[in-house]
Amino acid sequence: MGTARYIARRLIFSACLILGVSVILFAMINAIGNPIEILLAERPGMTDEVIESVSRYYGLDGSVTDRYFTWLWAILRFDFGTSIIYNQPVSEMLVTYGLETLKIQIPAILIALVVSVLISVMAATRQYSRLDFGVIAGAMLGHSLPGFFIGILLILVFSYWLGILPSYGAYSTRNMLMNSTLIDGLWHMVLPVGMLVFFNTATLTLLMRSSLVEVLRQDFITAARASGLPERRVVFGHALRNAFIPVLTYLGILFGVMLGTAPVTETVFTWPGLGALYIMAIQQLDYPLIMGETMIITFMLVGATLLTDIAYVAIDPRIRLA
Amino acid sequence: MHEGSIPIVNAMSDPAAAVPVLEVSGLRTRFGPLRAVDGVSFAVAPGETLCIVGESGSGKSTVALSIMGLIPPAAGRVEAGSIHLAGHGELRGLADAAMAAIRGRAMGMIFQEPMTSLNPVFKVGTQIAEVVRRHQGMSRAAAHDRAVELLRLVGVPSPQMRALDYPHQLSGGMRQRVMIAMAIACDPMLILADEPTTALDVTIQAQILALIEELKQRLGSGIVFITHDLRVVAQIAQTVCVMYAGVVVESATTRALLRTPLHPYTSGLMASIPAAQPRGTRRRLPVIAGTVPNLAKLPGGCRFRSRCPKAFDLCAEVEPPLAPPAKGDPDRLVRCWLHADGVAA
Ligand SMILES: Nc1ncnc2c1ncn2[C@@H]1O[C@H](COP(=O)(O)OP(=O)(O)OP(=O)(O)O)[C@@H](O)[C@H]1O
Ligand code: SF4
Ligand SMILES: [Mg+2]
Numbered sequence: 001m002g003t004a005r006y007i008a009r010r011l012i013f014s015a016c017l018i019l020g021v022s023v024i025l026f027a028m029i030n031a032i033g034n035p036i037e038i039l040l041a042e043r044p045g046m047t048d049e050v051i052e053s054v055s056r057y058y059g060l061d062g063s064v065t066d067r068y069f070t071w072l073w074a075i076l077r078f079d080f081g082t083s084i085i086y087n088q089p090v091s092e093m094l095v096t097y098g099l100e101t102l103k104i105q106i107p108a109i110l111i112a113l114v115v116s117v118l119i120s121v122m123a124a125t126r127q128y129s130r131l132d133f134g135v136i137a138g139a140m141l142g143h144s145l146p147g148f149f150i151g152i153l154l155i156l157v158f159s160y161w162l163g164i165l166p167s168y169g170a171y172s173t174r175n176m177l178m179n180s181t182l183i184d185g186l187w188h189m190v191l192p193v194g195m196l197v198f199f200n201t202a203t204l205t206l207l208m209r210s211s212l213v214e215v216l217r218q219d220f221i222t223a224a225r226a227s228g229l230p231e232r233r234v235v236f237g238h239a240l241r242n243a244f245i246p247v248l249t250y251l252g253i254l255f256g257v258m259l260g261t262a263p264v265t266e267t268v269f270t271w272p273g274l275g276a277l278y279i280m281a282i283q284q285l286d287y288p289l290i291m292g293e294t295m296i297i298t299f300m301l302v303g304a305t306l307l308t309d310i311a312y313v314a315i316d317p318r319i320r321l322a
Numbered sequence: 323m324h325e326g327s328i329p330i331v332n333a334m335s336d337p338a339a340a341v342p343v344l345e346v347s348g349l350r351t352r353f354g355p356l357r358a359v360d361g362v363s364f365a366v367a368p369g370e371t372l373c374i375v376g377e378s379g380s381g382k383s384t385v386a387l388s389i390m391g392l393i394p395p396a397a398g399r400v401e402a403g404s405i406h407l408a409g410h411g412e413l414r415g416l417a418d419a420a421m422a423a424i425r426g427r428a429m430g431m432i433f434q435e436p437m438t439s440l441n442p443v444f445k446v447g448t449q450i451a452e453v454v455r456r457h458q459g460m461s462r463a464a465a466h467d468r469a470v471e472l473l474r475l476v477g478v479p480s481p482q483m484r485a486l487d488y489p490h491q492l493s494g495g496m497r498q499r500v501m502i503a504m505a506i507a508c509d510p511m512l513i514l515a516d517e518p519t520t521a522l523d524v525t526i527q528a529q530i531l532a533l534i535e536e537l538k539q540r541l542g543s544g545i546v547f548i549t550h551d552l553r554v555v556a557q558i559a560q561t562v563c564v565m566y567a568g569v570v571v572e573s574a575t576t577r578a579l580l581r582t583p584l585h586p587y588t589s590g591l592m593a594s595i596p597a598a599q600p601r602g603t604r605r606r607l608p609v610i611a612g613t614v615p616n617l618a619k620l621p622g623g624c625r626f627r628s629r630c631p632k633a634f635d636l637c638a639e640v641e642p643p644l645a646p647p648a649k650g651d652p653d654r655l656v657r658c659w660l661h662a663d664g665v666a667a
Contacts, residue, residue, distance in 0.1 A: 127396060219438040226390055226433075227453040227504055228426030231418065241443050317488040318442055 003313060010309055014302045021298045022075070026068050029291060034060055038285065058084075058288075071291075080292035085284045090292040093277065098296065100170055101273035104189055104265065105258040108196030113251070115197070116204035120243075121235055123205075124212035135209065142202025147261070151195040151268035158191060165190050168270035192269040200254060207250055212243040245316050252308030256301040259293075342367050343511050343544035344389070344429075345406040351381075351388045353398035355618040358384040360568035361403070366544035366561075368511065371535075373555045373576070374548045375591065376565035379614050382548045385565075386514045389413070389546075390431055391421040408511060427457040429512040430505030432534075434520050436497035440489035446500045447473070447485025453507045472503040477533055495526035502533065509541055516548045531558055552595055556580055564588050567614055567625040570644055574654035584647055584656040586630050624659070632660060 032038075036055045055061050058081070059070060074081065080090035123135035142150075159167035166172070166188050176184040215221065216239050224238045225231070262275025270276070274293060281289035312319055342365035351359040359381045366372045374382045387393050388400045391413065405413040410424055425431075433439040441449060450469035454460055460468065466485070473481035476499040489497055498518060505513060515534065519527040535558060538545055547558060555562055555576060562579045564572040564587065572585040583589045590610035612629035615621070624630065624637040636659050646652045647661035 219433060219435050220441045222387075222392060223431075223433055223439040223501070223504075224441065225392055225422070226425055226431040227456070227507075228422050228424070229452065229456055230422055233456075238441050238444075242441070316443060318490045 006313065007310060010306055014306050017302050018295075018298055022072060022295065023068070025291060025294050025298075026071065029287060030064055030067075036060055058082075075292075075295060080295070081288035083281075083286055083289045085280075085286045085289070090288045093289070094274070094292055094296055097272060097274045097277045100271065101259060101262050101266070101275060103170075103185075104192045104196060104271065104273070105262065107189070108193045109200055109251075109254050109258070111193070112197045112200030112204055116201045116208050117240065119201070119205050120208035120212050121240070123209045124216060124243075125235060127213055127216075132209075135205065139202045139205040139209070142198055143206055147195060147199050147264050148268050150198050151191070151265065154191050154194055155268070167191065170272055192265050192271055195268070196265060204247065204250065204254075207247050208243060211246045212239060215239045215243045218242075241315065245312070248308060248311055248315065252304050252311075255307070256304030258304075259297045259300050341408065342406075343408045344546070345404075346385070346389065347404050347406075349385065349388055349403035349405065350401045351384050351393060351398060352401055356398075357568050357617050357620070358398070359388060360617075362563075362565070362568075362570055363403075364561075364563050364570065364573065366512070366546055368544050369538065369542050370561060371538065371545040371547055371559045372561045372563065373559035374546065374563045374565055375550060375552060375555055377550060377610075377614060379617075380565040381568040382550075382565055383516050386431065386516050386546065386548060389514060390425055390429065391416070391418075392425075423457075426453050426504075426510075427508045428510055429514060430507070430510040432498070432501050432505045432513065432515040432518040434517040436494050436501055436521060439501055440497055442489055445486055445488055446492065446497075447487075450485075450500065450504050450507055453504050457508045468507070469503070472507055473500070476500075476503045476506075476537075477529075478503075494522055495529065498522060498526075498530055499533070502530075502537070506537055506541065506543075509543075511541075511543050513538070513543050513545045514548075515545060517550070518547075519554065520549070520551075527554075534558070552580070552591055564591070567620070568617055569625065569657065570655070571626065571657045572655065573644075574651070578651055578654055582650075584650075584654070584661050585626075585658050586632050586660070587626050590629075624657075634659070 034055065036051055036058065052061070059067065062070075071081075078091050080094065082088065083090050083093060086093065119135055119139075123132040126132050155167040158165040170185060170188050171181070172184050172188075177187045178184070216235075221234060221239055224234045229238070259274050259278075262273055263279050264275070265271065266273045266275035267279065274296070277289070278293045280286075281293060345365045347363040349359055349362045350357070362381070362385055364372060364374075374385060376382055384393070389405055393399060400414060403414065407413055407424070407428060410428055413421065413424070416424075440446065444452075447466060447469045450472055451462070451465035454465040454468045454472075455462070458465075470481045470485050473484055478484050478496060478499050484492070484496070489500070492500065502518075505515075513534075518534070519530050522530060531554065534545065534547070537543075547554075549555060559576045562572075562574060562576050563570045564579075564585065566587050572579065572583070572588050574584075579588065580592070583592055587610070594610065610629055615625060615628060621627075622641065623639055624633070624642055627633045627637045630637065642657050642659045642662060644655050644657040645662065646654065647656050648663040649661075
């Protein structure tokens with residue numbers, strides 16, 4: 001089967017998956033009851049008429065199926081309705097807050113990837129050396145410490161004691177650092193990105209090192225050396241590419257759950273991203289926002305899985321396209 | 323007498339070709355306490371095929387990897403001896419980079435497992451071309467053309483197309499041809515083949531043996547061919563070294579060795595050759611009763627003693643030297659008291 005057909009099939013499958021999630025999400029939200037009633041019923045002076053008209057305004061009248069298809073049609077046009085609390089279009093908020101989240105998550109994953117490759121190569125080519133044991137111990141520790149603990153530690157050291165890095169927000173509220181939005185923004189990114197890099201690096205290194213150790217034992221590595229390739233080429237050209245195959249799944253998950261793990265980071269650093277917004281939305285029962293966020297998270301997860309599957313085909317020729 | 327001082331058997335009928343491609347003497351390699359190779363010497367002339375035979379664990383692969391400088395430093399090291407490659411001098415003690423420049427160019431190695439010896443994520447043509455580029459500094463396109471030419475040379479049908487295949491798309495026999503193409507890519511003067519046919523079907527085995535023979539004629543290289551199969555030896559070798567527990571116990575021309583084996587271990591190996599092995603079996607036959615001694619805790623005396631049907635008192639006390647037999651051909655060597663001067667068995 002050709003690559004194009006394979007990708008087409010995966011795309012259709014992904015679309016079905018997203019559709020399925022949308023049904024479940026809608027049913028669950030619906031089971032909670034009419035949000036307008038929940039939100040407004042306790043306020044003084046609410047008549048049934050007012051509730052009814054507000055419900056109509058938010059499209060909450062009509063049968064469940066009707067409402068589902070109306071909603072589905074809307075989100076297909078990237079229209080998630082209006083946030084109840086912020087009174088802004090949810091789609092606009094998803095973009096604004098989403099960019100802030102990507103701004104710390106993407107660099108964190110990429111930096112962690114490069115760092116963990118370098119550490120893994122150093123450790124795996126010196127298997128069972130002191131350096132190797134140090135790397136394993138450090139990675140295990142980093143992997144098992146809770147993320148927020150690292151975040152709070154970073155704030156304590158760099159913001160509180162040393163006072164050189166900001167501990168909250170994406171920009172300074174009063175004076176921008178060096179009067180530049182760019183530099184000020186980067187300056188604020190350091191700690192949250194640092195926390196994510198720490199966590200991602202630990203896990204990626206554990207996986208990558210053991211995978212690399214395994215690959216370096218293979219016959220084709222000895223054969224590559226026997227054909228006179230320089231050690232650097234053997235490790236980076238021949239071993240790493242193979243060692244990367246099992247790591248790919250985890251990398252895909254990292255990208256996929258990016259928005260799912262964002263709440264912790266964004267809460268610790270008061271970062272104006274989707275994670276913090278999600279928590280706010282749930283606390284305030286902002287239904288359109290909750291549904292919009294959930295669909296975006298689903299979309300990211302399914303998208304990352306799709307990309308991982310395609311990357312596998314690109315990196316490992318043995319995979320049968322079925 | 324010490325092994326290092328023993329004259330090396332030269333099996334070539336033509337003494338003019340006596341300048342050996344490879345001369346190994348007193349080679350010792352150990353993995354921690356385990357003496358895998360404990361003083362091995364031999365020489366290979368251009369155009370000569372020397373077979374190293376012996377049971378599993380006798381140290382054959384270790385000899386080949388020691389010559390290539392590929393003993394993993396974390397596991398073991400070459401402790402003593404000299405490895406002399408014509409035109410390159412002494413290989414022991416060369417820096418890693420210098421060794422890497424010789425590997426694949428002046429000496430090529432073929433491995434036992436064609437299924438696992440090629441990198442699964444690269445096209446076979448690319449893998450061959452990489453070796454050519456590394457040593458001969460060709461352009462990408464020229465190296466690819468050379469890879470196709472090499473595939474044709476080793477008898478791969480439609481080499482243009484096969485060059486674009488990944489290893490998993492090829493059969494075991496085809497992969498082994500690819501490995502051979504990689505090993506000979508730079509016309510090496512020495513080819514080390516470590517049981518290159520053991521993992522293959524009998525019919526394919528014969529084809530690969532014929533191919534190696536043909537390439538040897540063409541390139542004039544010396545070949546060290548490792549096998550545990552005396553029938554293979556009979557087909558391809560001019561000289562044989564029989565190894566047991568890390569040492570050479572007998573070496574001679576193939577003809578002499580097969581006609582009159584002197585060492586009891588060699589006799590045992592020959593007795594265990596079955597008349598005919600069913601097609602497709604890759605089973606290693608039980609060779610001789612008993613097992614190879616623990617190389618980390620060798621007892622004194624002859625290493626083969628515990629399994630030798632002819633052992634006598636002296637065998638337990640002193641290790642026999644590798645020396646020409648008291649009676650018979652002075653060109654062969656045997657490590658057994660039965661054949662030593664002035665020792666009555
Ligand atoms: N990397 C290693 N680490 C530790 N011991 C090793 C290593 N490689 C080989 N040995 C040991 O050295 C001895 C000789 O092994 P070697 O592979 O040279 O035998 P062989 O004659 O090639 O056997 P086979 O016919 O099974 O290939 C064995 O006892 C083996 O266990
Ligand atoms: S020296 Fe003794 S034990 Fe060793 S092979 Fe000869 S007869 Fe057998
Ligand atoms: Mg071996």
